Amino acid sequence: AMELAREKTLAGVRVTVTAGPTQESLDPVRYLTNHSSGRMGYAIAREAMLRGAQVTLISGPVSLAPVPGVAMRPVTTAKDMLEAVRETLPETDILIKAAAVADYRPVTVADQKIKKKDGDMSIPLERTDDILGWVEKNRHPGLFVCGFSMETENMVENSRAKLEKKHLDMIAANNLKTEGAGFGVATNVVTLITKDGIKELPLMGKDEVAGCLLDEIAARR
Ligand code: CTP
Ligand code: CA
Numbered sequence: 001a002m003e004l005a006r007e008k009t010l011a012g013v014r015v016t017v018t019a020g021p022t023q024e025s026l027d028p029v030r031y032l033t034n035h036s037s038g039r040m041g042y043a044i045a046r047e048a049m050l051r052g053a054q055v056t057l058i059s060g061p062v063s064l065a066p067v068p069g070v071a072m073r074p075v076t077t078a079k080d081m082l083e084a085v086r087e088t089l090p091e092t093d094i095l096i097k098a099a100a101v102a103d104y105r106p107v108t109v110a111d112q113k114i115k116k117k118d119g120d121m122s123i124p125l126e127r128t129d130d131i132l133g134w135v136e137k138n139r140h141p142g143l144f145v146c147g148f149s150m151e152t153e154n155m156v157e158n159s160r161a162k163l164e165k166k167h168l169d170m171i172a173a174n175n176l177k178t179e180g181a182g183f184g185v186a187t188n189v190v191t192l193i194t195k196d197g198i199k200e201l202p203l204m205g206k207d208e209v210a211g212c213l214l215d216e217i218a219a220r221r
Helices: 037-051 080-092 131-137 155-165 206-220
Strands: 014-019 023-027 030-032 054-059 071-073 094-097 104-106 125-127 144-151 170-175 190-196 197-200
Touching: 014 037, 014 080, 014 197, 030 104, 037 054, 037 094, 054 080, 080 131, 080 144, 094 131, 094 206, 131 144, 144 206, 155 170, 155 190, 170 206, 190 206
Parallel strands: 014 054, 014 094, 023 104, 054 071, 094 144, 144 170
Antiparallel strands: 023 030, 104 125, 170 190, 190 197
């Protein structure tokens, strides 16, 4: 019960969180995806709800239970996720894009299962829609946008470049090569970057990371 006691710092604030991977089909049995478990995004959605926010969680396919008290919007592809963000954006005050969106999808989705053959197989790919790119062009005044950045090298430089390029208010960066950070674990090591500074958070549980991230956002909007 104590863990439910939070100061209602986000009372009445509408928060939309994207979480998990996307899946891009190749044929009826196969798809392209990534290792995102959705845990970071789900933790943020839950913490925002506990702080009194009205939360929508747009989630790619994950094996996590829905978050009680949060409006769940399950999606599969990057295109579906863009559509859900489009619909939710006009009623969003804070958008937190924790999802690991696929950057490419197969150019065609075969109707029938692709049978194996001798020789090499290559799969023609095309770029998916850049959801944050769309948000940048369609955002309303007062919207706070926090992106995520997962890197394996030059984390701060690369993440700062994304912050600027995508006109984000904040970016939460993590280095996949850091012990205790990234995919599939309950902890994370995150650096919060804004245009006027950076804040390195120590190794902590994803729920605690979520709390710190929301505190920073609440202090800045
Ligand atoms: N993102 C998005 N739409 C995409 C790809 C990514 O909105 N099609 C968002 C992610 O949800 C994340 C942010 O952009 O909040 C950064 O994602 P990331 O994969 O780190 O950045 P990219 O710009 O795709 O760069 P790269 O994968 O080349 O590092
Ligand atoms: Ca990417």
